[in-house]
Amino acid sequence: MGDERETPPGSINEDEPQVNQDELILAQQRQIEKELGDLEPVSSLNNEYSTDPIYLEKVKDLSTKYKYVRRTRPDGNCFFRAFSYANIERLLEKKDEFNQFYKLAEESKDVLVELGFQQFTVEDFYDTYMEVLKRLRNIDDIDEARKELHTLFNEQGFSDYMVVYLRLLTSGQLQKEHEFFSCFIEGDRTVADFCHQEVEPMYKESDHIHIIAACAALNTGVRVIYMDRGTGRTCNEHDLPEGCTPTVHLLYRPGHYDILYP
Numbered sequence: 551m552g553d554e555r556e557t558p559p560g561s562i563n564e565d566e567p568q569v570n571q572d573e574l575i576l577a578q579q580r581q582i583e584k585e586l587g588d589l590e591p592v593s594s595l596n597n598e599y600s601t602d603p604i605y606l607e608k609v610k611d612l613s614t615k616y617k618y619v620r621r622t623r624p625d626g627n628c629f630f631r632a633f634s635y636a637n638i639e640r641l642l643e644k645k646d647e648f649n650q651f652y653k654l655a656e657e658s659k660d661v662l663v664e665l666g667f668q669q670f671t672v673e674d675f676y677d678t679y680m681e682v683l684k685r686l687r688n689i690d691d692i693d694e695a696r697k698e699l700h701t702l703f704n705e706q707g708f709s710d711y712m713v714v715y716l717r718l719l720t721s722g723q724l725q726k727e728h729e730f731f732s733c734f735i736e737g738d739r740t741v742a743d744f745c746h747q748e749v750e751p752m753y754k755e756s757d758h759i760h761i762i763a764a765c766a767a768l769n770t771g772v773r774v775i776y777m778d779r780g781t782g783r784t785c786n787e788h789d790l791p792e793g794c795t796p797t798v799h800l801l802y803r804p805g806h807y808d809i810l811y812p
Contacts, residue, residue, distance in 0.1 A: 585709045586635055586700065587621040589811070595619065607783040612775065612801070618811040619801060626753035628807045629760065629800070630713045630720075635703050636798040636809045637770055642686065642695045652683050654769060662722045672718055678711035714752065716767075720760055721745040723767040734759045756807070761790050772798040775810060 592613040599605035620635075622628040641648040659676040663669050682702050689695040702708045724731050728741040735744045748754050749763075765771055771794030776786040789796050799810040 584704045585623050585631060585706065586703050586809075588700075589618040589620055592616050592619050592810075602779075604779050604783075605777070608777050608785050611784045612777065612810075616775075616799070616810045616812055620809040620811070622806075622808055624806050626755050627710075627713045629756035630716045630764070631703070631709065632800055632807045632809045633761075633764060633768075633772065633798060634712050634716050635699070636800070637768055638683075638686065639696065639699055640797055642692055642699065648687065651768070652687060655679060655683055658719060658722075662718060665722050665725055667718065667722065672715070675711050675715040675718065678708060679715040682708060682712060710752070716764060717750050717752075719767040720764045721749045723763040724749065724759070727763075727766070731759060731763065758790070765791055765794070770798060771796045772800055774800050774802050774807075777801060777803050 592609065595609045595612070596606060599609060620632075622632045622635075637651075641651055659669075659672055662672050682699075685702070686695050686699060689698055703712065724741050724745050732741050735741060739747070744759075748757075749760060761772060761774070771789060771791060773787055773789050773796035776788070780786070799812060801808045801810045
């Protein structure tokens with residue numbers, strides 16, 4: 551997959567003005583004042599690609615499968631923030647699954663401590679994570695719960711703590727299955743080294759390995775739709791882990807993840 555700053559394959563016709571679309575996208579994304587924006591029709595992406603016929607074709611293809619997009623702040627945490635938000639949002643309509651997820655989250659701190667994480671390191675983030683879930687669990691009206699979720703994820707104190715705790719859960723999953731994940735780590739680094747350097751710190755971009763581990767940690771699957779300047783008029787899609795039934799849908803463009811809604 552490459553990290554979030556990866557440059558896509560393909561080139562621009564030398565006879566045409568060479569506009570760096572990736573920089574334009576990021577410039578527009580940085581104008582987002584919220585951690586997560588409101589729902590927008592997928593067709594709103596056309597505004598970012600008005601001079602790029604390849605991307606316009608792919609937005610057209612995307613709009614046949616998805617109705618809405620929710621943009622996230624491009625700060626290196628966009629995968630973790632988008633994934634966490636989208637997963638919790640879908641659970642608001644499924645009380646039984648929400649309760650199962652709540653129990654998994656409730657027990658997660660002890661799991662991390664057993665794996666060697668210092669309790670004082672994870673406690674504050676865990677407490678905030680559980681506070682958010684408790685608030686949402688106590689709201690019966692789904693529309694009100696969605697509104698509360700959106701409010702909490704746009705308060706940096708809550709939102710960043712949610713991101714940090716999911717990073718810790720992802721790190722824990724990688725270390726729990728270190729024999730499997732060590733095959734995907736280049737160089738002489740151990741899985742623990744990789745986690746300390748590339749997973750746990752804020753603002754570190756996410757790669758394939760992060761997504762697989764995060765899905766395993768939250769016991770869910772994600773479909774990632776890739777929209778870049780590669781060949782063809784359609785967007786590529788990948789379900790992670792392979793063969794799963796995805797419950798979260800994310801749009802990946804060179805440099806960024808946003809949330810998609812079928």
